[in-house]
Amino acid sequence: MRYLLGLIIGAATLWLLLSGVYKPIVLGLGGFSVLFCAYVCHRMGIVDRESVPLHLLARVPLYALWLGGEIAKSNWDVAKRIVLPGRRISPTIVRLRAHQSSELGQAIFANSITLTPGTVTVALRSGDAIVHAITEDNATDMEGGDMDQRVRRLERPFGAPARREASE
Amino acid sequence: MMFLVAIIAIVVTMLMILVRALLGPTVYDRILAINLFGTKTVLFVAVLGFLNGRPEFLDLGLIYALINFIGTVTVLKFMQYGDLGWEAASKEKPDV
Amino acid sequence: MNALIDTASWILLAGGALFSVIGGIGMLRMPDFYTRMHAASVTDTAGMILMLAGLMLQAGLTLVTAKLVFVMLFLLITSPTATHALARAALEDGIEPQVDHDKR
Known part of the structure; x- marks a missing residue:
C-alpha cells in the first residue's frame, strides 16, 4: 500500500513541476492521469519495493x-x-x-x-x-x-x- | 554570447560524432555515436531555448531524452533477438 | 551578485563545452569500440552536467530549473543503461575488446 502511495505522490510531484499551469481544468486532468497511471501499474502488479524504492x-x-x-x-x-x-x-x-x-x-x-x-x-x-x-x-x-x-x-x-x- | 559558445561547441562535437558514425567500423560504433548524438541534441535544444529567451524548449528536450533512450534500446533489442521481445520472453536470456 | 552568478554560469558553460569537445575528440581518437565508450561517457557526464548547471544558474529558482534537474536526472539514469546494453550486445555478438590485461 505505501508503495502505491509513494508512486502517486511521486507522479503528482513530477506532474506539478513539469506542468507549470495551475488552472482547475488542467489540475483535474493531471490528477486523473496520475490516478489512472497508478491504477494501471497496480493492475500490472509492478508496484513493489523494487520499482518504488522508498527505503x-x-x-x-x-x-x-x-x-x-x-x-x-x-x-x-x-x-x-x-x-x-x-x-x-x-x-x-x-x-x-x-x-x-x-x-x-x-x-x-x-x-x-x-x-x-x-x-x-x-x-x-x-x-x-x-x-x-x-x-x-x-x-x-x-x-x-x-x-x-x-x-x-x-x-x-x-x-x-x-x-x-x-x-x- | 556564452550560449553561442556553448552552441558552437555542441555543434562541433556533433560533427565529430557524425564522422565516427560514418566511419564505423562496427555497427555498435554507429549505434554508440547515434545515441551520443541524441544526448547532444537534448543539450542543443536546451541551450537554444535559452539563446532565444524561450526556456519552454526544455519540454522538447525532456521528451527527446526519453525517446532517444527508448530508440537505442529498441534497436539493440531488435538486433539481438530479431524481434521486439515477444519471442525472447520464452528464451532463458535475460531482457535488455 | 548578479555579475557573480553570470561569471559562474559562464565558467560552467565553458567547462561543459570543453569537456563535450574533448569527448568528441576521444570518439575519433580511441582505437576500439570499448575504449570509445569511455570517451562517450566523458561527454555524457561532465559535458552534460556542467552545461545544465550553467543553465540552471541562469534560470534561477524557477520551474525552468526544476525541468533542467529532471533532464539531468533522466540522462544520468538512462545513459549508463544504454551504454551497458550496448556493451553487452557487442560482447555477445563476438566483438572482442583489444586489451592489455585480461583478468576475467
Whole structure:
C-alpha cells in the first residue's frame, strides 16, 4: 500500500513541476492521469519495493554526492588521457564480485560503474560484474571494492544488519 | 554570447560524432555515436531555448531524452533477438 | 551578485563545452569500440552536467530549473543503461575488446 502511495505522490510531484499551469481544468486532468497511471501499474502488479524504492530515499543524497565526486575525478583523468599526445591507455578487463543482496542493489552498482568514465560494466552474470576499464589503474581501483561497499550500505534497510533480508 | 559558445561547441562535437558514425567500423560504433548524438541534441535544444529567451524548449528536450533512450534500446533489442521481445520472453536470456 | 552568478554560469558553460569537445575528440581518437565508450561517457557526464548547471544558474529558482534537474536526472539514469546494453550486445555478438590485461 505505501508503495502505491509513494508512486502517486511521486507522479503528482513530477506532474506539478513539469506542468507549470495551475488552472482547475488542467489540475483535474493531471490528477486523473496520475490516478489512472497508478491504477494501471497496480493492475500490472509492478508496484513493489523494487520499482518504488522508498527505503533508499534517505541515503541516496549522500551516495549521489560521493558518486558525483568520483565522476568529477575520473572525468578529469580520462579527459587528460584523450587530449595528451601518445598512447596513455592500457585497456583492462576484470571480474568483480557484486556483493549486494538485492537485484536492485546490483543494478545500482553496475550503473554506477558505467556512469563513472573510465569503467564500463560489460556484463552482469549471477552476481559477477565483468568490467572494462580504460587503464590498469582504474581496474585496480575498482578491485579495491569501495563502491561495492557503499552500494551495500545504501541498499540496507534501516537498523538491519548487513544480512540478506526476508524476501516477499 | 556564452550560449553561442556553448552552441558552437555542441555543434562541433556533433560533427565529430557524425564522422565516427560514418566511419564505423562496427555497427555498435554507429549505434554508440547515434545515441551520443541524441544526448547532444537534448543539450542543443536546451541551450537554444535559452539563446532565444524561450526556456519552454526544455519540454522538447525532456521528451527527446526519453525517446532517444527508448530508440537505442529498441534497436539493440531488435538486433539481438530479431524481434521486439515477444519471442525472447520464452528464451532463458535475460531482457535488455 | 548578479555579475557573480553570470561569471559562474559562464565558467560552467565553458567547462561543459570543453569537456563535450574533448569527448568528441576521444570518439575519433580511441582505437576500439570499448575504449570509445569511455570517451562517450566523458561527454555524457561532465559535458552534460556542467552545461545544465550553467543553465540552471541562469534560470534561477524557477520551474525552468526544476525541468533542467529532471533532464539531468533522466540522462544520468538512462545513459549508463544504454551504454551497458550496448556493451553487452557487442560482447555477445563476438566483438572482442583489444586489451592489455585480461583478468576475467
